[in-house]
Amino acid sequence: xxxPVTLLFALWAAAAQAAxxxxxxxxDRSTVGFExxxxxxxxxxxxxxxxxxxxxxxxxxxxxxxxxxxxAAHADASFPFAAxxxxxxxxxxxxxxxxxxxxxxAISRDGDGAKVxxxxxxxxxxRPVTLSARIFRQSGTEAGDLSLLTVLLKGTLVRSDYGATxxxxxxxxxxxxxxxxxxxxxx
Numbered sequence: 058x059x060x061p062v063t064l065l066f067a068l069w070a071a072a073a074q075a076a077x078x079x080x081x082x083x084x085d086r087s088t089v090g091f092e093x094x095x096x097x098x099x100x101x102x103x104x105x106x107x108x109x110x111x112x113x114x115x116x117x118x119x120x121x122x123x124x125x126x127x128x129a130a131h132a133d134a135s136f137p138f139a140a141x142x143x144x145x146x147x148x149x150x151x152x153x154x155x156x157x158x159x160x161x162x163a164i165s166r167d168g169d170g171a172k173v174x175x176x177x178x179x180x181x182x183x184r185p186v187t188l189s190a191r192i193f194r195q196s197g198t199e200a201g202d203l204s205l206l207t208v209l210l211k212g213t214l215v216r217s218d219y220g221a222t223x224x225x226x227x228x229x230x231x232x233x234x235x236x237x238x239x240x241x242x243x244x
Contacts, residue, residue, distance in 0.1 A: 094229030102134035147223020188212035
């Protein structure tokens with residue numbers, strides 16, 4: 058059961074006086090998803106996480122750090138042609154650029170959530186992106202228990218900004234990111 062968004066602030070308040078805490082990504086329970094327009098339809102897909110370095114500081118959110126590498130070579134899409142085309146030289150060029158990297162540059166509170174600014178590198182091109190974030194306790198955890206969390210991140214990017222221009226007559230330029238990251242406090 059997901060807890061209401063308003064509990065984000067309560068989680069941060071409960072962790073007052075907390076120091077930065079490292080978290081491990083539960084990759085098998087997380088999804089780095091995306092969607093874009095394909096004419097009147099949508100193409101959806103996901104990309105595996107190669108590595109993640111996560112540090113959360115609930116007392117001083119600006120001290121938090123998110124560094125994630127994605128495996129572009131193993132990205133998948135809602136139908137086989139789209140997956141093959143996406144990984145090909147006209148879009149991600151996964152043979153030459155098998156990894157996508159996001160590194161946070163600033164994290165700040167934003168209402169009940171947070172704003173995560175960072176640099177995203179796709180096809181060797183780095184551009185700034187901003188993601189909105191919400192944090193929830195995972196199902197089965199007690200109030201105040203910050204050992205197992207779910208982070209929901211949303212944002213958009215323009216694929217042509219990264220040189221991913223293939224099939225622009227059929228596929229939209231805007232890519233919407235829908236990320237569900239389940240994390241566990243590192244030992």
